[in-house]
Amino acid sequence: MGMKEKWLERAERIRLSDYVYDLPDERVAKYPLAERDQSKLLVYNQRQISHLQFTSLPGQLPAETLLVFNDTKVIPARAYFRKPTGATIELLLLHPEFPSRIINEAMLVKGGCVWACMIGNKKRWKAQDTLETQVLIDGERIRLVADYADYENNLVRLQWDSEHVFLDIVRALGEIPLPPYLHRKSEASDTLAYQTVYARQDGAVAAPTAGLHFTEPVLKALEQNTIHKTHLTLHVGAGTFQPIKVDTVTEHRMHSEQVVFTRQTIQDLLDHTGCIVPVGTTSMRSLESLYWFGVKLFRKETTVFMIEKLYPYALLEEELPSAEQALEAILSWMQAQGVEEIVGETEIFIFPGYRFQLCKGLVTNFHQPGSTLLLLIAALIGESWRDLYAEALEHGYRFLSYGDSSLLWAKEA
Template structure:
């Protein structure tokens, strides 16, 4: 069955509020780890992850960095307007370019209290090392489900720096609490590097320098992709079938080293740390296929659509061939980092080309992330989640996690 015909009602379970983690555990790698392999479920801790993974494996992490994407403006009348920065205006080629803009930038945003925001300029004074600066916001355009906001500021800082100074951590809505000072550090992976996400790649929140060192000591390599997590990751599936659900698009960047690492390890064990890393690696395969089919494709069309992986009817192309096509394309264009976008949806019926296992948290009922888990484990996802609920695993972003080995054909 084509996954567009899947009924989201078949991917639900009861998630009591007391199972949702509002705060992280005191030590990151002390979180519980459910291990699923060949129908068997065991319990461990993230601190012992190296014992669960063969020597010589490759773990692929997402090194995106969460930005303080929530901006609160006080109106002169006393009311408050909240602006949630989603992603850059399409005039910018990638998130990095947009984040480095100075003095002015256009951003796609959600606006809380939009009806109370008349055609006036919102102003916010923000502290900086060189003295107070003023940030202003203006509604430049209203679209179907968001606004285009023009931000301007009167110092020489980048927009990334402005968000860091003026914004708040965008905690997921299901935590039902305001962000606290400790969230600035805990809602960020220890290896975060590239500004751009409005949600953390939460599987990576469990890793510590000590855990990474224990993996390296066992000759388990680390590779890094960058996929900037958008607010769409929290978008519920409201359609009865997946056919009419529009998957969110996310920006990704990968470098030459990562592609080479994947080629080297493709006959061994590659493990995705987080659903974003998995979606990125699988998207790389389909980008390579697209480049084999269209060698002269321009930058602007480096994009994987929602159902592309299920509708490409060409002769089978090996993973190595697809990844080598990516390297060749990067060589021809003399680039070390490849920017692209992906809308790929991974659901039951998908055949994985790159990864052999996934490290991930426990996800919301009737979500596309739960569909991804079901693509790995089949109907066993129900058994896995029931076990986690019965054994007091903590769910969602600050919760515990799992190591899910893919069911073999």
């Protein structure tokens, strides 16, 4: 049996039941703190745990660390239409299909577009029915019509009779889609609270919540401590909340998410002299996916930026280029193409056995039992995740999206 087959056998032995813990509902933070940076910060380094406040983060990072932030911005992606019969149809925008699948472009479309949606109360919205509503933008009343572009696949065509771009329509029509485990409707305060202070690129259905703790004073303190920062964009999809429903975790169907990197960000990664620490699991998944795209270019496999869920496990370590070689391969390709940014898709699945190629640590919140994100944490720090989560529960940490924070350093190889 070859090494690859042995790896697959080991991976198939990973059981979801080994990655669950008891999370009482009262420990889930239903609302954020009044002051973002007053959250607790648990620091984990080689089995040592410290309990601090988030404002201590700059002093916990070595000088010259490169922090990588996800600058995606949550859009009010949940919209409601009322039928003449009185039935309410709920649309949750997932990702654009036409005229562009690139989210940043899809936000600027005029007149009409097609999006894949989750549809609430679909049984009351027949294939041939048209839904209608009105939105008010700057005093102008705009008619918005929705019908099916593809009934079976939940593709919804939206059309409006004005020069406003789709982002304007969504902002006027929709509401912020909070995570389902908060068990509450979004409120006016969530419009700001469920958004990082550095959010720039509209298109996410969920916030990169590890970033919610950052404030301007914390960002300034990072700068004063010679901590560098750079940005990428991963538009977080609703799939991030998708539970694993199979005990053999390798059989879980991973959601695909869109990532965007500028040439400057890749150059920043290549030029850094300290360690790379992503803010949030979305940033970590993006960075590791970027490396594997570099591998594909380096090995001349393809120029398509699509990282399949188990691709990282298919190659032996001696077959892999260094992080530097992978990033240089990407920059060379971008230069040859004359492009300043790359847009890709990733469904990378990081679970125990994964070897991190770019990331040395992680700033993150506390995650749901039995989730893909908890598996990622276990891949980073090993079996100690159990002790860490038990201690966080014991010390009154608040969990999930609006909860407290942690700084985790990778286990020694």
